[in-house]
Amino acid sequence: MGYAILLLVLIAQCYAAVDQQKVTDALNALVRTDFRLDGYTVINYQNMASRKDFKHDNAKKPLFKHVPESSINRVTFKRLNELLTFYNHPDANEQEVYTEAWEQAISSFLYAVIKTDVMKSAQKFLAGFGESRSLGKQDPKEFLPEYSVSRKI
Incomplete structure (x- = not known):
């Protein structure tokens, strides 16, 4: 959600x-629609990651003490987890x-994020100023071409 708020603030500052x-109304709408994990998830930082082998973790306990089942079952978190499996070579x-x-x-993952209520709210605000394309596109690369893998960013 932080990125959506930042985007709204930057757009607003560009147009006097x-x-x-x-x-203010748009930001309040974002806050009302956001599902925040930080208030429900308990993290156990142990500072025990291996500095020599990134695949090895010296921590004796799991990183997460508690994550609500409802959080794990959300589409955006499932898609993020699938995406993270590709980032194993730091x-x-x-x-x-x-x-x-x-x-x-x-x-x-991008499509799941675009379909969240937070992004729909941000898009609605930006569309009112002619600054956002339709979120209805099936391919996220049509909506966010700058993030396309084909651009080799």
Whole structure:
């Protein structure tokens, strides 16, 4: 949600004619529609990650003490988890090889995020100023072309 709020604030600052009450109303709408995990999830930081082997974790206990089942079952979290499986080589010197499955995981995650109530609310606000394309597109790369893997960013 932080990115959506930042985006709204930046757009609002770019247009001096924007009614500040509309910005306030849009931000309040985002807050009302956001599902926040941080208030329900208990994290156990142990500072025990291996500095030599990224696949090895020295922590004796799990990172998460408690995560509500309702959180794990949300589509955005499932898609994020699927996407994270492709990020298992933290070495910046190692060439990443994009596969069709990886690209599909990226698209699935972006599409899930676009379909959230928070993003719909942000899009509605921005569309009122002619600054946002339709969220109804099936392919997230049509809505967010700058994040397309084909651009090799």
